[in-house]
Amino acid sequence: MPATPMPKAHREQGHARVFDLAEQSLRELNQALHQVTPGSNETAWEVLNPKGSHSVAVGVDHPISIDVRGSVGYYCAGMNDGATITVHGSAGPGVGENMMSGSIVVKGDASQYAGATGRGGLLVIEGNASSRCGISMKGIDIVVHGNIGHMSAFMAQSGNLVVLGDAGDALGDSIYEARLFVRGKVESLGADCIAKEMRPEHIELLQGLLDKAGVTDVKASEFKRYGSARKLYNFNIDNADAY
Amino acid sequence: MCGIVGLFLKDKTLEPKLGAMLSEMLISLSDRGPDSAGIAIYGAATGNEAKITVQSPKPERDFRGLDVELAKAVGAPVSVAVKSTHAVIRTTPDKVDAAREALQSLRPDIRIMGAGEAVEIYKEVGLPAAVVDRFDVRSMTGTHGIGHTRMATESAVTTMGAHPFSTGADQCLVHNGSLSNHNNVRRELVREGMTFETENDTEVAAAYLSNRMAHGKNLGEALEGTLSDLDGFFTFVVGTKNGFGVVRDPIACKPAVMAETDQYVAFGSEYRALTKLPGIDNARVWEPEPATVYFWEH
Numbered sequence: 001m002p003a004t005p006m007p008k009a010h011r012e013q014g015h016a017r018v019f020d021l022a023e024q025s026l027r028e029l030n031q032a033l034h035q036v037t038p039g040s041n042e043t044a045w046e047v048l049n050p051k052g053s054h055s056v057a058v059g060v061d062h063p064i065s066i067d068v069r070g071s072v073g074y075y076c077a078g079m080n081d082g083a084t085i086t087v088h089g090s091a092g093p094g095v096g097e098n099m100m101s102g103s104i105v106v107k108g109d110a111s112q113y114a115g116a117t118g119r120g121g122l123l124v125i126e127g128n129a130s131s132r133c134g135i136s137m138k139g140i141d142i143v144v145h146g147n148i149g150h151m152s153a154f155m156a157q158s159g160n161l162v163v164l165g166d167a168g169d170a171l172g173d174s175i176y177e178a179r180l181f182v183r184g185k186v187e188s189l190g191a192d193c194i195a196k197e198m199r200p201e202h203i204e205l206l207q208g209l210l211d212k213a214g215v216t217d218v219k220a221s222e223f224k225r226y227g228s229a230r231k232l233y234n235f236n237i238d239n240a241d242a243y
Numbered sequence: 244m245c246g247i248v249g250l251f252l253k254d255k256t257l258e259p260k261l262g263a264m265l266s267e268m269l270i271s272l273s274d275r276g277p278d279s280a281g282i283a284i285y286g287a288a289t290g291n292e293a294k295i296t297v298q299s300p301k302p303e304r305d306f307r308g309l310d311v312e313l314a315k316a317v318g319a320p321v322s323v324a325v326k327s328t329h330a331v332i333r334t335t336p337d338k339v340d341a342a343r344e345a346l347q348s349l350r351p352d353i354r355i356m357g358a359g360e361a362v363e364i365y366k367e368v369g370l371p372a373a374v375v376d377r378f379d380v381r382s383m384t385g386t387h388g389i390g391h392t393r394m395a396t397e398s399a400v401t402t403m404g405a406h407p408f409s410t411g412a413d414q415c416l417v418h419n420g421s422l423s424n425h426n427n428v429r430r431e432l433v434r435e436g437m438t439f440e441t442e443n444d445t446e447v448a449a450a451y452l453s454n455r456m457a458h459g460k461n462l463g464e465a466l467e468g469t470l471s472d473l474d475g476f477f478t479f480v481v482g483t484k485n486g487f488g489v490v491r492d493p494i495a496c497k498p499a500v501m502a503e504t505d506q507y508v509a510f511g512s513e514y515r516a517l518t519k520l521p522g523i524d525n526a527r528v529w530e531p532e533p534a535t536v537y538f539w540e541h
Contacts, residue, residue, distance in 0.1 A: 052515035071514050071528075090528065092514060093498060111498065111530055130530050131495055150495075150533065 016067070017042050022049040026056065036062045052092065057085055063102065077104045080121060096123045099140055112149075115142045118159065124213045131168065134161045137178055143213035153180055154190065162209050164218055172226055180226040181206050183218065194229045244394045245419040246272030246512045247406075249480040250520075251387040251487035251539050254506035257521075258287075262383030266375040268509070268516045269390040273371050275512060276394035279405035280374040281366025283415045283482055284388040288360035293336040295343065296356040296364045298329050298402055305350045306330050316345035327377045328402075329356065329365050336360060339412075354403060354440065359413030361386075361484050366405035386541060389482045391417035397425075398443040408446045410437065411453030413484035418445040419497045419512055420476035428473065448473060452481060466490040466536040480510050481538075488538035495533035502526040508539050 019029045029047060036042060045066040050056050054074040057066050060083040068076070071089035081100040090108030099118040106114075109127035116132065118140025125133075125142070131149035134142050134156055143162045150168035153161050156178035166184035173190020179202070180193075189195075198221070206220040248268040252258055262284060269280060299305035306325045309332070314321040317338040324331045334342055339358055346353055357364040365378040371392045375381060391406035398404050407415040422428075425444040428451060433439070437450045451473065455465035462481065466488050469479065478497040481488040489510055491499055502509045502517050504526045511517045514528070531537055 051518040052513055073513055073515055090514070092500075109528075109530065111500075112496070131533065150493075 016044040016046045018046045018048060020048040021051065021053055021056075026053050030055065030058060033057055033060050033064075033066070036060075036064055038062065040064075050089070054092070057083070060085070060102075071108065080104060090127065091125075095125075096121075096140075099123060109146070110144075114144075115140050118142070120159075122209075122212055128165070134159070134178070137161065141209055141212075143209060143215065145215070147184070150187070151190070153178055153193075156180070160205070160209055162206065162213070162223070164215065172228070174232060175228045177228060179205070181209075181223040182226065183223045186224075186226070189226065192229050192232045193226055196225045196227045198223070198225050244275045245406075246275030246392045246516070247390065247417045247419050247478065247480050247510070248272065248512070248516050249387075249389040249417075249482070249487055249489070249510035251508040252385075252506065253508070257506055258386060259384045261385040261388055263381040264520065265388045265390055266371075266381045267519050268511060269371045269392055270375065271516050271518070272392055272512055276392040277370055278393045278395045278400045279366065279368040279402070280371040280390070280392045281364065281405045281407050281417075282375070282378075282380050282388060282390040283357065283362055283364045283407040283409070283417075284380070284383045284385040285361040285413070285482060285484065286363070286383075286385045288413075288484060290360065291335065292333055293339045293358065293360050294363060295332040295334075295339065295346075295358040296329060296362070297332060297346065298354045298356055298366075299350070300328075300352055302328050302330070305353055309350065312349050313342055313345055316349065317341040326365070326379065328367060329378060331363055357407070357409030357415055359409075359484060362409065362413045362415060362482065364407055364409055364415060366391075366407065367402055368400060368405065386485075387482060387487050389415065389417050389480050389487070396421050397445075398441060401441075403441050404443050406445055407482070408443070408449035410446065410450040411456065414449070414453050414456065414482070416445065416449040416452060416479055416481045418448055419478045420492070422448060422473055422475035422477065424474040444475070448477065448479060456483075462486050462488045462540070463536050463538045466538065470534050478512070483540075486538055486540035488536065489531055490536050491531055491533050493534040499531050500528065501531055501537070502528045 047068045050070045050072045052073040056072045056076045058078040061081040063082040065084040068087045073092040075094040077085045078097040082102040086105045091106045091110045093112040096104045097116045099121040101120045103122040105124045110125045110129040113132040114129045115123040117136045119138045123142045125144045128146035129148045133148040133152040135154045137156045137159045139159045141160045147165035153172045157176040163182045167186045169187045170190035172193030203220045310323040319338045322333045406417040409415040422444040425447040429447045452465045478491045
C-alpha cells in the first residue's frame with residue numbers, strides 16, 4: 001500500500017523535540033536546550049503547557065527554533081544568543097532581557113521591560129508592550145505592532161525601537177544613541193529626548209526593520225523619529241547650583 | 244515581592260467553587276511570599292445577620308463558651324463557628340458594635356480580623372497551602388474574594404501583619420508594594436478618629452479607603468484618591484460588600500494581570516495565578532494600566 005505523504009506542517013512537527021511542561025520540569029527543558037551542540041539535528045523544539053512559567057528557554061546559545069505554545073511568565077528567552085523563539089501567547093516581565101542575537105516573536109502582549117539591556121537580535125511583539133520597553137537597550141532591534149507603556153527606552157544606548165502604535169509618558173528619557181521610531185502619538189518625551197528629522201537613510205533602515213519583522217501593511221514614511229539631544233552627555237557647569 | 248489575587252464572580256453557578264478557585268490562585272503564587280497568607284471571602288449578605296471574624300492566640304481557651312457569654316452581653320442571639328485559630332461570630336447587624344465592645348472585656352486577647360454582613364477573613368503566618376488547609380478555604384462559597392501571600396518588608400511577620408487588612412465594615416485590601424508616606428497619612432487618619440492595630444503600611448492604605456468611603460466616596464473615587472495621597476509602590480486589590488477594585492501606582496513596577504470572561508473578573512500578580520480558571524484560554528487578558536482605577540460591582 002503506497003504511503004500517503006504527510007502534510008508539511010505535520011512532518012515538521014514530527015521532527016520537533018516536544019517538551020511538555022505539564023509533565024517535565026522547567027529545569028529539564030532548559031538543561032536540554034543548553035546541551036544542544038553545534039551541528040545537532042535537534043533544530044526544532046516545541047514547548048507545551050508553559051502556563052506562565054518563569055525563565056522558559058533562557059540562555060539558549062545555538063541557532064535552533066523553539067515554539068512555545070501558550071503564555072509565559074518572567075524572563076522568557078532571556079540572554080538568547082542565536083535561537084529563533086516564538087511565544088504563541090503573551091509574555092510576562094523581562095521577555096528577551098539581554099538578548100545577544102537571534103530573534104524572539106511574541107504573538108500576544110508583553111509585560112514590563114521587554115528587551116531590557118538587549119545587545120543584539122530582533123524582538124517582535126505583535127500585541128502591546130507595557131512600561132519600560134527597551135530600557136537600557138544596547139543594540140537590540142525591537143518592533144512592537146501595538147502600543148508601548150511609559151518610560152520606554154529609558155537610558156537606551158543603541159539599537160532601534162519601532163512602535164506601530166502609540167508610546168506612553170517619558171519616552172526615551174536620558175537616551176544615548178538608540179533610534180526610536182513611533183507611528184502613533186507620543187504621550188510625552190523624557191529628558192533629552194527630541195523629535196528628529198527622517199532622512200532617507202532612516203527610511204531605509206526602518207523599512208529594513210519592518211521587512212525583517214514581517215510588517216507589510218505599514219510604510220516607513222508614516223513614522224516619526226526620536227533620539228538624543230545629546231545635552232546630558234557632559235556635565236554643564238551652569239547647573240552646578242542644582243547639586 | 245508578595246503575591247496578590249482577586250476573583251469577582253459574575254456567574255452564580257461558580258459561587259460554590261469560589262473558595263477552591265481562589266485557593267488555587269493563591270497557592271500558585273506561593274514563591275512570591277512565604278511569610279504569611281490570607282484570604283477574604285464575601286458570601287451573600289442576607290441583611291439579617293452580621294459576621295465578625297476574630298483570631299485568638301489561644302483559641303481553645305478564648306472560644307469556649309464565648310457564644311453564651313457574648314449573647315448575654317449584647318442581649319441577642321450569637322453563634323460562634325470556630326475554624327482553627329479563627330472564629331466567625333454571627334449576630335444581628337445592630338449588635339455588631341456592642342459585640343466588638345464586649346469582646347474587649349470578655350476576651351482581651353482576641354483580635355478582630357474584620358466584620359460586616361458578607362466578609363470573612365482568615366490570615367496566618369505560613370505558606371498559602373497551609374493557611375488554606377487550616378481554614379478549609381476550599382469549601383467556602385461566595386460571590387467574590389481576595390487573597391495575599393506575603394514577603395514582609397515594612398513590618399513584622401505576625402498574624403496581624405498579614406493581609407488582607409480590614410478597616411471598615413465589609414471592606415478589605417491586599418497590597419503588593421511598600422508605601423513611603425504611611426506614617427504621615429496614619430497621623431492624619433488618627434486625627435479623624437480612625438484606629439490602627441499595627442505599624443503596617445498596608446493598614447494605612449486600607450484605613451485611607453475606609454475613611455474616604457465613610458465620607459461618601461464610592462469605591463472608584465476612593466481608589467482614585469490613593470494616586471494623589473499615597474506615595475510609594477502599590478498594586479492594590481480591594482473588596483467591598485458588593486464590589487471589587489484594582490489600582491496601580493503611576494510607576495507600576497509591581498506586576499499585575501487581569502482576565503475577564505462572561506463568568507468572572509480575575510486578578511493575579513502573575514499570569515500563573517490565572518491558568519486554572521475555567522475558560523482562561525479564551526478570556527480577555529490584559530495588564531491593568533498604571534494610575535488607572537478598575538472596579539466592578541454586583
